[in-house]
Amino acid sequence: MEDCIFCKIIRKEIPSSIVYEDEEIIAFKDVNPVAPIHILVIPKRHIESVVEIKEEDELLVGKIYTVINKIAKQENIDKNGFRVIVNCGKDGGQEVKHLHFHLIGGKKLGTKICE
Numbered sequence: 263m264e265d266c267i268f269c270k271i272i273r274k275e276i277p278s279s280i281v282y283e284d285e286e287i288i289a290f291k292d293v294n295p296v297a298p299i300h301i302l303v304i305p306k307r308h309i310e311s312v313v314e315i316k317e318e319d320e321l322l323v324g325k326i327y328t329v330i331n332k333i334a335k336q337e338n339i340d341k342n343g344f345r346v347i348v349n350c351g352k353d354g355g356q357e358v359k360h361l362h363f364h365l366i367g368g369k370k371l372g373t374k375i376c377e
């Protein structure tokens with residue numbers, strides 16, 4: 263059993279505001295939002311980061327994007343747009359070592375994609 267904060271959220275050992283869930287993927291509101299909509303979309307399988315994605319994860323990772331699409335419609339940001347960010351490793355600023363996709367929107371975002 264993984265001693266990982268997001269695995270604990272998946273197991274419902276830590277409460278979170280879940281906006282989507284199926285057998286493979288869960289999405290919940292970020293506890294420290296940077297925009298009106300800030301949702302984390304994660305695979306239930308513990309994959310540490312982008313560099314740990316394996317060929318057998320290809321379908322799962324692809325499905326994350328169809329889930330993002332569904333959530334964007336559910337949250338009503340599909341028309342105005344949004345940003346998907348995946349931080350990886352130390353230089354990428356990844357704090358939680360469980361692959362996660364930030365879905366950010368609900369306002370006009372800055373034009374800089376990195377600093």
Ligand code: 5GP
Pocket residue numbers: 267276278279290291292293294295302348349355356357358359
């Ligand atoms: P990273 O910097 O790893 O790309 O993003 C981790 C994100 O997870 C941060 O935006 C942070 O606010 C969020 N986060 C960390 N711990 C928790 C938690 O316990 N619950 C929720 N909902 N979000 C968390």
Ligand code: ZN
Pocket residue numbers: 264266267268269270308309359360
């Ligand atoms: Zn995990």
